[in-house]
Amino acid sequence: MSLEKKEIDPQTKLDRRGFIHKTSALVLGGLLGAKVVYADNIPASFPLLGLQPTANALPGKHPGLLVLNDRPINAETPAHLLDDSQTPGDKLFVRNNGIPPELDKIDPEQWTLTISGESVRREMSFTLAELKANFSTVSYQLTLECGGNGRKEFNPPAKGNQWTTGAVGSPIWTGVRLRDVLQKVGLKDDAVYVGYYGRDSHISGDPNKTVISRGVPLAKALDDRSLIAWALNDKPIPHLNGYPLRLVFGGFPASCSGKWLERIVVRDQVHDGPKMGGQSYRVPCRPVAPGTKVPDEDMCIIDEMPVKSLISFPKTGATIRLNQELPIRGHAWVGKGSIQEVSYSIDFGATWRSCELEPAANPHAWQDFSARVSFPEPGYYEVWARATDSEGIAQPMLLPGWNPRGYLNNACHRIAVRSVS
Numbered sequence: 001m002s003l004e005k006k007e008i009d010p011q012t013k014l015d016r017r018g019f020i021h022k023t024s025a026l027v028l029g030g031l032l033g034a035k036v037v038y039a040d041n042i043p044a045s046f047p048l049l050g051l052q053p054t055a056n057a058l059p060g061k062h063p064g065l066l067v068l069n070d071r072p073i074n075a076e077t078p079a080h081l082l083d084d085s086q087t088p089g090d091k092l093f094v095r096n097n098g099i100p101p102e103l104d105k106i107d108p109e110q111w112t113l114t115i116s117g118e119s120v121r122r123e124m125s126f127t128l129a130e131l132k133a134n135f136s137t138v139s140y141q142l143t144l145e146c147g148g149n150g151r152k153e154f155n156p157p158a159k160g161n162q163w164t165t166g167a168v169g170s171p172i173w174t175g176v177r178l179r180d181v182l183q184k185v186g187l188k189d190d191a192v193y194v195g196y197y198g199r200d201s202h203i204s205g206d207p208n209k210t211v212i213s214r215g216v217p218l219a220k221a222l223d224d225r226s227l228i229a230w231a232l233n234d235k236p237i238p239h240l241n242g243y244p245l246r247l248v249f250g251g252f253p254a255s256c257s258g259k260w261l262e263r264i265v266v267r268d269q270v271h272d273g274p275k276m277g278g279q280s281y282r283v284p285c286r287p288v289a290p291g292t293k294v295p296d297e298d299m300c301i302i303d304e305m306p307v308k309s310l311i312s313f314p315k316t317g318a319t320i321r322l323n324q325e326l327p328i329r330g331h332a333w334v335g336k337g338s339i340q341e342v343s344y345s346i347d348f349g350a351t352w353r354s355c356e357l358e359p360a361a362n363p364h365a366w367q368d369f370s371a372r373v374s375f376p377e378p379g380y381y382e383v384w385a386r387a388t389d390s391e392g393i394a395q396p397m398l399l400p401g402w403n404p405r406g407y408l409n410n411a412c413h414r415i416a417v418r419s420v421s
């Protein structure tokens with residue numbers, strides 16, 4: 001067998017130029033995710049086109065997700081797979097900082113959540129069953145977006161997962177209000193912040209190292225829609241997204257929403273767990289020139305995420321006949337308030353037209369938009385979408401403020417469209 005392993009690209013399993021060397025139908029089939037029926041007829045070194053990879057889909061995840069890193073697992077959702085109004089579990093992006101607890105070692109019957117910290121009146125623990133039985137169950141559609149979504153565009157580049165547009169999703173989450181649980185436990189007057197600890201393990205293998213332990217200011221923790229959730233779209237949360245229990249804080253960077261949740265700490269100071277301090281999930285308090293080294297004390301914690309939108313239909317590269325209208329669809333969201341308007345441009349931002357905009361299912365759910373677009377003559381176009389929030393703040397058309405770790409890129413999303421006569 002002359003297959004040169006080293007040259008195989010992890011996405012397509014073909015080498016960089018698309019060549020695959022003559023080999024058995026079985027091996028080829030394994031690489032391409034389907035049996036090659038006429039494999040014997042393929043001339044040596046003939047470049048096969050290949051299919052979307054299915055063989056290396058993440059467990060429980062849609063095979064179309066783009067894996068950016070496999071240790072820890074980080075995978076984003078291509079824009080056209082985010083077309084659903086409510087993101088299905090298998091299409092929700094995965095952002096792991098460490099190694100998830102093994103699925104067969106998770107027993108939801110035994111899972112407990114402990115509430116502790118210097119600002120609780122007394123430490124208390126609840127099993128999953130006790131959470132379900134003792135507090136009212138609520139469901140909200142809540143949008144989660146990683147603070148680093150869009151990082152890939154920053155220049156000079158920022159280290160970390162090179163997310164394009166797909167570290168976002170908006171499923172329906174079911175659980176209990178964090179507020180109800182905190183009230184049951186009882187808070188001291190000096191409580192200001194709430195942090196989390198999950199059961200994932202550090203990439204180094206060191207059992208004493210915490211992967212990530214972030215949190216939110218008390219006011220956000222007490223919000224009506226801040227949840228301790230066990231279900232996503234009425235099903236158990238997918239393993240990679242925090243099964244069996246996680247926090248969900250819509251509108252804040254998703255890094256606040258602790259997965260595989262085991263402990264909540266109520267703090268009398270800003271929580272100081274790993275990835276709360278230094279440069280993590282922080283941006284310069286005042287704008288800086290691209291490439292500036294910013295001292296830690298001049299970095300501020302990200303709270304509400306900025307206004308943003310995504311075109312989920314059609315997939316970029318669509319072709320449309322000149323005499324036909326192109327339907328476009330997508331979603332718009334913002335951490336604070338709501339979306340007031342979404343508009344689109346086909347002339348690189350010179351003119352804009354309004355889209356139809358649906359109301360949010362509830363605050364912190366994204367809002368669907370749509371429009372029917374016609375093109376004046378055959379040729380290449382880009383469709384740009386731009387959302388404006390209830391404070392009148394619109395998305396920037398190009399990159400917003402550079403920051404050292406590449407957070408908060410809310411530039412307009414765009415797709416390419418070809419009009420043919």
Ligand SMILES: Nc1nc2c(c(=O)[nH]1)N[C@H]1C(S)=C(S)[C@@H](COP(=O)(O)O)O[C@H]1N2
Nearest residue numbers: 093094095096097146198241254255258259
């Ligand atoms: N325990 C734990 N919680 C975590 C993380 C993690 O690595 N471990 N990653 C955080 C980050 S940075 C993000 S963006 C979201 C991602 O949630 P998702 O993987 O369900 O999309 O989870 C957050 N909660």
Ligand SMILES: [Mo]
Nearest residue numbers: 095146147255
């Ligand atoms: Mo994140």
